Amino acid sequence: MRIAIVGSGQLARMMVLETRQLHANFVFLALPGDATDSVAGLGDIVKIDAIPTSEGAFVDLYNALGKPDVITVEKESVPVALLEGLAQYCPLYPAADAIAVAQHRGKEKDLLNSLGIATPRYQVINRVEDLAAGVAALGLPIIAKTLVGGYDGKGQWFLKTQDDLAPLLEAFPEMGIVLEEKVNFSREASLIAARSVSGDIVFYPATENVHSDGILLTSVSPAQDLSAAETATMEAAMRRLMEHWNYVGVLAIEFFITDQGVLVNEIAPRVHNSGHWTMQAGKASQFENHIRALMGKPLQPFNADAAADNTGTVSGMVNILGHYDLARQPELEKTVPCELHWYDKPPKPLRKTGHINFQHTDRDALLKNLEAVKAFVYQSES
Numbered sequence: 001m002r003i004a005i006v007g008s009g010q011l012a013r014m015m016v017l018e019t020r021q022l023h024a025n026f027v028f029l030a031l032p033g034d035a036t037d038s039v040a041g042l043g044d045i046v047k048i049d050a051i052p053t054s055e056g057a058f059v060d061l062y063n064a065l066g067k068p069d070v071i072t073v074e075k076e077s078v079p080v081a082l083l084e085g086l087a088q089y090c091p092l093y094p095a096a097d098a099i100a101v102a103q104h105r106g107k108e109k110d111l112l113n114s115l116g117i118a119t120p121r122y123q124v125i126n127r128v129e130d131l132a133a134g135v136a137a138l139g140l141p142i143i144a145k146t147l148v149g150g151y152d153g154k155g156q157w158f159l160k161t162q163d164d165l166a167p168l169l170e171a172f173p174e175m176g177i178v179l180e181e182k183v184n185f186s187r188e189a190s191l192i193a194a195r196s197v198s199g200d201i202v203f204y205p206a207t208e209n210v211h212s213d214g215i216l217l218t219s220v221s222p223a224q225d226l227s228a229a230e231t232a233t234m235e236a237a238m239r240r241l242m243e244h245w246n247y248v249g250v251l252a253i254e255f256f257i258t259d260q261g262v263l264v265n266e267i268a269p270r271v272h273n274s275g276h277w278t279m280q281a282g283k284a285s286q287f288e289n290h291i292r293a294l295m296g297k298p299l300q301p302f303n304a305d306a307a308a309d310n311t312g313t314v315s316g317m318v319n320i321l322g323h324y325d326l327a328r329q330p331e332l333e334k335t336v337p338c339e340l341h342w343y344d345k346p347p348k349p350l351r352k353t354g355h356i357n358f359q360h361t362d363r364d365a366l367l368k369n370l371e372a373v374k375a376f377v378y379q380s381e382s
Helices: 010-017 055-064 080-086 096-103 105-114 128-138 162-170 228-245 273-280 286-295 326-335 363-379
Strands: 002-006 025-030 044-047 070-073 122-125 142-146 156-159 177-181 185-195 201-203 207-212 215-221 249-258 261-268 314-321 339-342 352-360
Touching: 002 080, 002 286, 010 025, 010 286, 055 080, 070 080, 070 286, 080 096, 096 105, 096 261, 105 122, 105 177, 105 228, 105 261, 122 128, 128 162, 128 177, 156 162, 185 228, 185 273, 185 286, 201 228, 207 273, 215 273, 215 363, 228 249, 228 261, 249 273, 249 286, 273 286, 273 314, 273 339, 273 352, 314 363, 326 339, 326 363, 352 363
Parallel strands: 002 025, 002 070, 025 044
Antiparallel strands: 122 177, 142 156, 142 177, 185 201, 185 207, 185 249, 207 215, 215 314, 249 261, 314 352, 339 352
C-alpha cells in the first residue's frame, strides 16, 4: 500500500520508522516552506510551491504522489482546500472536516460543547470593538488566543488586568481571537486513541504533561491518581468525537484536570507529541496503530501487561528543544537506561529536535530519572 503523508517533519518520520514491519510504501508532500530533513531517505518527496486550484492540477499532484491508496497528515496546519481536492482520488484519514475544525479554536470549542463535551468558558471575538464586552463577560484573568494559527504557546496573550489589554488591542489579529477563562487546574493530561475503519477504538493510558512557555517538555504515563470517573469522562469525550467524525487514525485530546471536573483544552487530529512514550511501551506505538488504521489492519491493544518486560511499567519522555550534543548521549545512558529519538533537523532555539524515552517499574524511580534526563539535556546546551 502506498501512503501519502502531507507534511515532512518529525511526525512523518516516526510514522515510517515505527511501521517498517507493515511494509507500506510512503511518499511525503512538502508544502511551501516545509523542511524535509527529517524524512530524507525514507520515501519519495514531492514539493509544491503553491496549492492547486484546478481539477487538472489536482490530478497532476495525485499522479506526482504516485497515486497513493490513502492520504494522511502529520499536522493540522494544512490548507483544507488541498485536502478536499486530493480526497477526490483516494481516502483521506482523518477527514478534511476534522482537520478544518481543529484549525479554528472557535469552531473546535463550539463543536465540543454541542457534543456535550466540557471546555473552559469562552468568547469568540471577531472584531476588536467587541473585545471589552468579551472580557467583561468572562472576567479577568483570561487567556486570549488567535482563532487560527499559533502553536506551542505562540499567538497567545495572558490578560491579568485591564492594562494588559493594550498590547492585544494594538496587535489584534485580523482573523479574530477566542477568549478563555483562566482555569485553575491541578495538572494537564492528554488521551490518545486510534480508531479503525470498522469503528474499533484502542485507548492508550492517559498521560500527564508538563509544558514550558507553552511547549511540551515532559510526559509521564500512566497519569497518576486519575479517578475512575475522570478517566471515564476523558474516554467518553474521545469516543463521542471519533464517532461524530467517523474518525479513522489517531486522535489526541488535551485536558485540564480541575476540582470541578475534566475540561478539554484542545484537540489534535494526528499523532501527538505527548504520545511519543508509546514507542517503547505496549504492543504498538501510536504511530503503528495510526498506520494500521489507514491500511485497514486490526489495531493492536495497548495492554502493556501482555509483555513480561512491560508489566507495571511507567513510561517517561523528555523533549529536546534546540541544540543537543549527541556525542554525550552514551554518558546519559550509563546513568539512565533510555532511548534517544533524533529528528535530523537543524537546531534552532525552542525547536523540537528530538526526544528521549525511558521506563521503570517504580514511579518514584521513573520521576527521579525524568529529572536526571531533563537536567542532563538542558545542561548540555552550554
